[in-house]
Amino acid sequence: MSFRRILVTSALPYANGPIHLGHLVEYIQTDIWVRFQRLMGHRCVYVCADDTHGTAIMMRARQENTDEVSLINATQLQHMDDFSAFDVQFDHYGSTNSPANRELCGEIWRALRSSGMIREKEVTQLYDPQEKVFLADRFVKGTCPSCRAPDQYGDNCDKCGATYSPTDLIDPISALSGARPELRSASHLFVELEKLHAFLDQWTQEGDHLQAEVANYLKGHFLGQPLRDWDVSRPSPYFGFEIPDSPGNYWYVWFDAPIGYMAATKEWCEREKEDFDQWWKNPDTEIHHFIGKDITYFHTLFWPGMLKVAGFQLPTKIHIHGFLTVGGEKMSKSKGTFVRAATYLEHLDPAYLRYYYASKLGPRLEDLDLGLDEFVNRVNAELQNKVINLASRSARFLEASGLSVRYPEDGGRFEKGAQVGLEIAACYEQCDYGRAIRLIMELADEANAFVDLRAPWKLKKDPQQAQELQDVCTIAVNLFRQLAIYLAPVVPRLAQQVGELLNDPIWSWEQARQPLTGKALRTFQHLMKPVDPTKVQAMIESSKESNAASVPVPAIADSGQPLIDEPLCEMISIDDFTKVDLRVARVLAAEEVPEARKLIKLTLGLGGDVTRTVFAGIKQAYEPSRLTGRLVIVVANLAPRQMKFGLR
């Protein structure tokens, strides 16, 4: 086995929201691979960073009345906490908004310039005069020019599937301010990717850098025609790095994001006194990117192109995975079907998710479905009942005696496990974790059958058979330890616990080839709890609440009965309406009115010291304790009057 130097990255999560279970497919997949490589004795460094630039971050900072840097710093800390809680262990976790990244962007930019690949073109775009920003397609909404469906995004219609340019929309409005956008043109800088067409043809189709289906996809979709120029600049205002030789223009977020892989490596190198060029300019170093299929073209066309021109090492392999679906349905923020990492952690052990994902991940670009019943079932049936239980039923018998001094005759079981280990290792290497888990479970089944066959609980009753008991359990515990080693990339905490139990830390795959003997065992403690289905339900319930605001209103045909019961009031004039002073107010206090059936007494703050006391007829719908702090609309100039319960 020759020594390998491997640099691994996961895609950079955007600093615009929390980590959710969809993100974790990728980070867990990558972390498993990294841990496996380390167990194999390879030098493997895993870096990542927050992706921090772009219009979305800028607008969010405006909305939250903060500045971008505070926003991205806070988000980065949250992301790091979430990853760490799921045992995703980076060697370095940086930010694209770093000096190292700015410097590397500059270096690559100069290379692109000097090779004559940058050209300038006028781009006419919709502009929001109120927010004073150019609007990306998704920030423009209007009526579809093809089917007249209202409220469609600027790039395509999700009603009829038509694609068009945002300027084609009928009655466009800015999704940011609601203002009517105007057409403006600005000068943008483009990378002429077509100049690298021959190189990209070769790189994508040869050398196993990509999964076969990805290579096919690129060939059929992009490489069969001239590659379009890639717009890599955005005019001010934009949160990002200003382009040194083009003042007022900024690098588009997708230009600096992948360079963030290098910047994170660089920061790690500086901290560890490593040579950066050893990692990005040495052909002996392998570079592996793990990404989701949505960002395929950035990583398989633009990114290799940039690296090539700037003289850096090209990726050895880009591992692309599918999306997470939950219960067979596409998971998306707008549908509100996502579970945040933090929410999961409030209810469940991260090892469950790591195991479940591993059991379902293959080398192909397929979506992974999280079936909640299957999740419970699978983790309990396999990890708990087969693997963990193997230790419970054998290690206890050894508490007094420890492991046998010589490894007993076991009918070739351990040796077979060692042989299968080679196959399991090959599966991990190829990211075929599902197959690896299946092989491990076969071994677990055989180990359990062995325990049943030799029935240590019977041996225990006869003091004459103490040696036999010790031998049988020594075999069982060694078979279990072999499984724990094979599962170590997936559930590292379990491996850690097994190392402690046996007074022999697990640190290398090779340990699975040599049985452990003569060791004393620590007192056995339960290694893991089974999944409690009620907690899975609780997690889903609390995710529903925290996402309530983003759940779209489903299409419902409401009954006409309420209108019949209570007809609309007579029309009022606009003058009447403007007399009503509507204000946003914060609920400072909310208390029960015990005597009232419908009322809750609210103390509302209008800002400063100005408050109002109102009685709201919402008792049947809301818990007073959950209203405090929320924002409500109040008629601020409604004359007070005496009510049975107090002043309104």
Place this chain on the structure above:
RNA sequence: GGGCCGGUAGCUCAGUGGUUAGAGCAGUCGACUCAUAAUCGAUUGGUCGCGGGUUCGAACCCUGCCCGGCCUACCA
């Protein structure tokens, strides 16, 4: 419209030309009782999406269709 991928037992999947298509889970029956009721044995269950073709032989290769997911670049 075009492209990529998939459709195999109730569920999750394995199986890419060679005898009667497999595993785990679930179900059924039995055994065991060491283990957080876990485990072991046996067993039920499939016209391999549909049609056509190639072949001595097709789940597998070719072709048409049906169904599902995703992609379709200056969106992150």
